[in-house]
Amino acid sequence: MARKRRARSPVRRGVRPAVDIVIASPLWSAQRSVKALLRRAIGEAASATSTAAGELAIVLTDDAAIRALNRDWRRKDAATNVLSFPANEPRGARGIPRLLGDIVIAYETTEREARAEHKPFAHHLAHLAVHGFLHLAGYDHAADEEAAAMERLETAILARLDVPDPYVARRAI
Numbered sequence: 001m002a003r004k005r006r007a008r009s010p011v012r013r014g015v016r017p018a019v020d021i022v023i024a025s026p027l028w029s030a031q032r033s034v035k036a037l038l039r040r041a042i043g044e045a046a047s048a049t050s051t052a053a054g055e056l057a058i059v060l061t062d063d064a065a066i067r068a069l070n071r072d073w074r075r076k077d078a079a080t081n082v083l084s085f086p087a088n089e090p091r092g093a094r095g096i097p098r099l100l101g102d103i104v105i106a107y108e109t110t111e112r113e114a115r116a117e118h119k120p121f122a123h124h125l126a127h128l129a130v131h132g133f134l135h136l137a138g139y140d141h142a143a144d145e146e147a148a149a150m151e152r153l154e155t156a157i158l159a160r161l162d163v164p165d166p167y168v169a170r171r172a173i
Contacts, residue, residue, distance in 0.1 A: 016043040017100055018055045025062040027107040031121065034060070041126040041161060045133040048157045054098035056136060058105065058129065066106035081109045082128040084135035103132035123163045130157050 019042050021035045028034060038058055045051075063079035071077045073085070086101040105128050114124035134150055141147035155165045 016046050017051065017053060018097060020055065020057045022057060022059045024059050024065065025107055027062055028060045031125075033122075034125070037122055037126060038129050041129040041157075042133050044157050044160050045130045045137070048153060048160075049134065049137045049139075051100070051133075051137045054100040056100040056133070057102045058132075059102060060105055060107065063106045063108040066104055066109070069104060079106055079109050081106060081113060082132045084132040086136045086138070101136040103129065103136065105129070105132070117166075119164075119166070123158075124166075126161050126163050127154065127158060127166045130154050 019039050021038055023029070042056070042058075066083060067077065067079040069083055070080050073083070083104045084101060085104070087099040088101075089099050105125070110124055110128060111121060114121045117124070131150075131154060134153065139146070139150045139153070141150045151167050155167060158164070158166065
């Protein structure tokens with residue numbers, strides 16, 4: 001008797017980065033499933049950019065900690081939503097994963113922005129994770145052309161996560 005085959009969803013090939021998530025502020029404890037959401041967002045971003053396998057850390061912190069990092073590393077004495085610190089290391093030796101870098105996300109700013117933009121916290125967090133990862137992968141938004149390309153890529157990645165275009169309101173102006 002012939003066996004009935006199950007329909008399978010398409011599987012993305014390739015190795016995704018290992019993601020270490022550090023919760024450095026108790027404010028994040030209110031958010032359930034945050035680690036799974038972040039790993040999924042990073043996996044989609046890595047697939048879209050063909051980023052080689054490696055390791056990265058995401059640090060979930062608060063405004064005070066990210067303000068200190070922003071002041072020390074970027075000379076901007078203000079809290080921000082996300083900071084990325086690319087490792088800029090060449091490929092590691094065989095069998096040793098390449099360090100991609102770190103992404104730091106501040107709870108209060110993320111929550112405040114999500115509320116102000118009338119979007120779910122999880123959608124805004126996914127966007128910040130994708131944005132931060134793209135910086136680790138070498139993308140930037142210093143020039144208008146770079147910003148437009150990065151925004152298009154972010155929007156495409158977020159669509160795969162069922163997150164609406166975060167730039168749609170700005171484009172309508």
